[in-house]
Amino acid sequence: MMRKESSVNLENEKTLEAECPFIFALSLMGKRWKPAILWKMTEGICRFGEMKRAIPQISEKMLAQHLRELETDGLITRTVYPEMPPRVEYALTELGLSLQPILKQLNDWGENTKKIKNIA
Amino acid sequence: MMRKESSVNLENEKTLEAECPFIFALSLMGKRWKPAILWKMTEGICRFGEMKRAIPQISEKMLAQHLRELETDGLITRTVYPEMPPRVEYALTELGLSLQPILKQLNDWGENTKKIKNIA
């Protein structure tokens, strides 16, 4: 079984992904649930079940898949404690943490936009 | 033919989408190519073919679909000039423009991360 979980593909160097910083950023954190996972994790160290509850729309399968990719791409760390029952903790790396201000602003933008649109 | 292009679904008020500003923000601009489209549009008024060339990975179909949703959700405007050959111009609304600083920071983050990862 091979291990190729990163969502980044830079094999054809001339693609926009390789050239454009914006597309590159999206390739690291732009997939469906990744921003939400990262946003949740800015609160601090998280466990699997905790994130599942925090983002109820995501399936376990997708959560696991996204966590692997984020780990491979160096945005989060995964620490397994060999206990019974097992405990696994996810935390942002320095790189992941550097996204926090951007995620915060996006959250603020959402809040303002809800007001403008008179939702909630 | 009905017209229901918005990607926002707030019918069940208790969903995270309705409650959480972050998920709400994602529902407006978090889909696959939307950030890239919006980022391109921060340069100014855009035409369809121009965006297609700027984001070569996106298909015409998806570009059109995403543009419809962004229009319905009030992030962009679409102006048709009844000429021959036809001309259609897309521009950010005030709301769409308010995303510019966030998109800019994401672009900067991508640039820095590329350096850190020694890509390009």
Next chain:
DNA sequence: CCGTATCCTAAATGATACTG
């Protein structure tokens, strides 16, 4: 508790052809 494996369905996307 924290997953993986499998099977299956729904949605996203791509290719192609065509229109005002």
Next chain:
DNA sequence: CAGTATCATTTAGGATACGG
């Protein structure tokens, strides 16, 4: 130019069962 329509395909996602 700026799309739409249709079909084929790929990928995402859900349900369930099982394992360390």
